Amino acid sequence: MRILITGSxxxxxxxxxxxxxxxxxxxxxxxxxxxxxxSNTDLFxxxxxxxxxxxxxxxxIPYTGEKLDWVMHFASPASPPHYQQFPVETLMVGAQGTQNGLELAHAHGAGFFLASTSEVYGDPHVHPQPETYWGNVNPIGVRSCYDEAKRYAEAITMAYHRSRGVNTRIIRIFNTYGPRMRPDDGRVITNFVHQxxxxxxxxxxxxxSQTRSFQYIDDLVEGISRLMMVKYHEPVNLGNPDEFTMIELASKTMNLVESKIDLVNLDLPADDPKQRRPDIGLAWKIIKWRPLKGIDSGLNRVFDEQKIKS
Structure with a gap:
């Protein structure tokens, strides 16, 4: 296949x-x-x-080459420090960037694959979060540039599917970690490992006491690959349902180092979700997918990679 990936x-x-x-x-x-x-481009x-x-x-999207089979839209700042630094750009890539990708897919008769996010659920009142939950999002808060960009991206993707017949896929990605994350990513696993x-x-x-669930990048990529092969157009959660408090995650990180590490508590950021855990029943039903790598082995791999780099 010939696959175009934004955010490559x-x-x-x-x-x-x-x-x-x-x-x-x-x-x-x-x-x-x-x-x-x-450095990620230089690899290839x-x-x-x-x-x-x-x-x-x-x-x-200035592509003028041969016929595409897929357009995969993964371009967007995804960590709170980055999308809050670039709020307008984040909104634009979720809105106009998504439409440009859909237009390209439509012109080529290609499939269109949207990377959405668990952030569409906001600070959820339903736990764990199934795809049928509509979310609890502050539309004007500091996180809204990302949350609402992705909610709009899902809406326009479904509109192109329903009105123009584009062969679409939508995934809602829950917290994912692994090699090649930026050192200044700002999300909790990166922060803990580097600290x-x-x-x-x-x-x-x-x-x-707030909770998150963490999936390793290999599990996410496998889920994406499987979803490309089936005809299902509505959102699908991809995440690991194993749930940890931030204190529990900190303890696991401390176990990776020999010296004593302290904790420092800071104020909770605005609109930070109190809990986050995917219901992955739909992913199992339609693509027989579930994550295989647990947090302990995944953390070890990330720690070892960053230790070599440092």
Whole structure:
């Protein structure tokens, strides 16, 4: 297949590039490096079946090559520090960037694959969160630039499917971690690992009782690959249902280092969800998918990678 991936220099995007090249496909990567990393593009730059286009997909996707089989829209800042630094750009890539990707897919008769997020559920009143839950989102809060961009992206994706027949897929990605995350990503696993490696106190927001569930990148990529192969157009949760408090995650991180590490508590950020856990019953029903890697082995791999780099 010939697959165009927006956000190809990002954390998830670069792993998709790797997966599809290894499977023998041709990949066109598109990124403007607002949150992606040049080093992620450099991994594949010399590959004969990889082409890179540096562009802001909010302004258009300058692809004029052969017929595409898939357009996969993974471009967007995804961590709170990054999307709050670039709120307008985040809204635009979720809105205009998504439409540009849909138009390209429609013109090529290609499938369109949208990376949405568990953030569409906001601070949920339903736990765990199934795809049928409509969410509890503050539309004007500091996180809204990301939450509402993704909610709009889902809406326009379904509109193109219903009115123009585009063959669409939508995933709602729950917290994902693994190699190639930016050191300044700002999400909890990256923060904890880098703080532990530097011997600094681990930063816990609030009292640390809020929960998250964490899936390893390989599990997410496998779910994406499986969903491409079935005809299902509405959103599908991809995440690990194993749930941990931030205190529990901090304890697991501390176990990776030999020296004593302290905790420091800071104020809870505005609109920070109190709990987050996916209901993955639908993913099991339609693609027989569930995550295979637990938090302990995944944390070890991330810690070892960052230890080598530091």
């Amino acid at each position: 220099a990002g954390f998830v995007g670069s792993h998709l590039v790797e997966r599809f090249l290894n499977e023998g496909h041709t990949v066109i990567g598109v990124d403007n490096y607002i949150s992606g990393q040049v 730059r010399d590959h004969p079946r990889f082409t890179f286009i540096e562009a802001d997909v909010s302004h258009g 532990a490696l530097r011997g600094e106190p681990l930063t816990v927001y609030g009292d640390g």
